[in-house]
Amino acid sequence: MKHGSLRLRLGLAAAGLIALALALAGVGLTLIFDRVLDARTADGLDRTAKLIAGQVALAPDGALTLPREPPDSRFSTPYGGLYWQVERPGGAALRSRSLWDRSLGTVPDPAQEPAVGDLAGPDGGRLIAVTRRVSIPANGATVALAVTVAEDRRDLAASRATFLRLLVPSLGALFVALTLAMSLFVRxxxxxxxxxxxxxxAIHAGTRARLPETFPEEVRPLVADLNRLLDAQERDLQRARTGAGDMAHGLKTPLAVLDALARRTESTDPALAAEIAEQAQAMGRQVERTLARARAVSGGLRRKACPVAPAVARIVGALKRLPEGEALRWEIAVADGLVFPGDEGDLTEILGNILDNARKWAHRRIRVSGGVEGGEGHLVLEDDGPGMSEAAIAGIARGRRWDETRPGTGFGIAIARDLAEGVGARMRFGRSELGGLRVEVSWSVPGA
Structure with a gap:
């Protein structure tokens, strides 16, 4: 997944929000757990306080007595974590053994019954305490008592730690599950x-002409605009081709007149006739290349796909009937599934120019191979002729003829290169293992 991917950014944002939400949920659940734990502890302490208040009595000498202490063993263990105390104003207090020789005190909140709060423990720790104020009869009167029961908060902290040990992995597992679900949702x-x-x-590859209208409503305006752009480019392409054809027809007559003038003056002024003929031919070649360039750069987004193997077979069959063609050995090895990203006319002109050049220069063999490899389509055309020098290859890039000894050689390859580049293909020249020129045409294959 690339760094600038929308899916990656949405996934990271969603994961961050999920982590933040779960962290806040964890804090909230911990606070709720603490409140519930305090409430349940206070409720248990209050029940113990009621039990003690129901059993406490005054001895004949006025001392407080408790016939039976609460059954929890921690009340009997010094600093055991559970404590109780009964006291009356101006009298001695009755305490649990767990307080040892310390006093517990009372929760100072007479407006609340029972009063719940924190007190200092006998060993310096913090206690959650409940104080219930009651009155018992004694000698025809009533005596006010304060019954306090407390528990060490360190015992509650152990319960809280157990809760967190369960909560954190649960929230982690929930984070993973929600992140995966959000990833699937974003996808x-x-x-x-x-x-x-x-x-x-598919439109670039030429297998589809327009975008379908089956997209969701949010994407449909974009699809409609792209279809309008495709239609506009198709109209521009048609106008460009029509204009190129009109220009070609318009220049044929003046060039034909110049050629006729050259032949007419050949008997009287051979040098002038040769100059006129040469300039007319140069103009014709430049017009031909300019028209090919205009056609190549007007393709737009929408292209037609053309199978390569039938076009190669058709052009090779035609070239075999030309002079020197029958004497050559043509080796064809083009994959049936190879498709060129241009229309049939462009491919025909590219192959025709390159293979015709190979026919003129080859000694005995011409080899054509092609296929798809590494996400690219490749078409290689080779011959066993003299090949081309680096300077001649550079001349093709500048649109110059690289050899004047044979008619038409040079501009055809330059035109083929312009057409190939016009459809997004690349054309490279080199030395073939057969000894002659090696021309490789390559292009990207979508989905390969």
Whole structure:
């Protein structure tokens, strides 16, 4: 997944928000757990306080007595974590053994019954305490008592730690599950754009002419604009081809007149006739190349795909009937599934120019091979002729003829290169293992 991917950015944003939400949820659940734990602890302490208040009595000497202590063993263990105390104003207090020789005190909140709060423990720790104020009869009167029961908060901290040990892994597992679910959701939400990308690739490859109208409502305006752009480019392409054809027809007559003038003056002024004929031929070649360039750069987004193997077979069959063609050995090895990203006319002109050049220069063999490899289509044309020098190859790039000894040689290859580049292909020249020129045409294959 690339750094600038929308799916990656949405996924990271969603994961961050999920992590933040779960962190806040964890904090909230911990606070709720603490409140519930305090409430349940206070409720248990209050029940113990009621139990003690129901059993406490005054001895004949006025001392407080408790016939039976609460059954929890921690009340009997010094600093055991559970404490109780009964006291009356101006009298001695009755305490649990767990307090040892310390006093517990009372929760100072007479407006609340029972009063709940924190007190200092006998060993310096913090206690959650409940104080219930009651009155018991004694000698025809009533005596006010304060019954306090407390528990060490370190015992609650152990319960809180156990809760957190369960909560944190649960939230982590929930984070992973929600992140995966959100990733699937984002992938599903972006699926129309993947479909749009595939449809655009099909348009580039020439297997589709327009984008379908089956996209979701949010994407449909973009699809409609792209279809209008495709239609506009198709109209521009048609106008460019029409204009190129009109210019070609318009220049044929003046060039024919110049050629006729050259032949007419050949008997009286051979040098002038040769100059006129040469200039007319140069103009014709430049017009031909300019028209090819105009046709090549007007392709736009929408292209037609053309199978390569039938075109190669057709052109080779035609070239075999030309002079020197029958005497050559033509080796053809083009994959049936190889498709050129241009229309049939462009491919025919590219192959025709390169193979005709090979026919003129080859000694005995011409080899044509092609296929798809590494996501690219390749078409290689080779001969066993003299080949081309680096300077001659550079001349092709500048649109110059690289040899004047044979008619027509040079500009055809330059035109083929312009047409190939016009459809997004690349043409490279080199030395073939057969000894002559090696021309490789390559292009990207969508989905390969």
């Amino acid at each position: 599903r939400a972006l699926s129309p754009f993947r479909t749009l990308r595939a449809d655009l690739a």
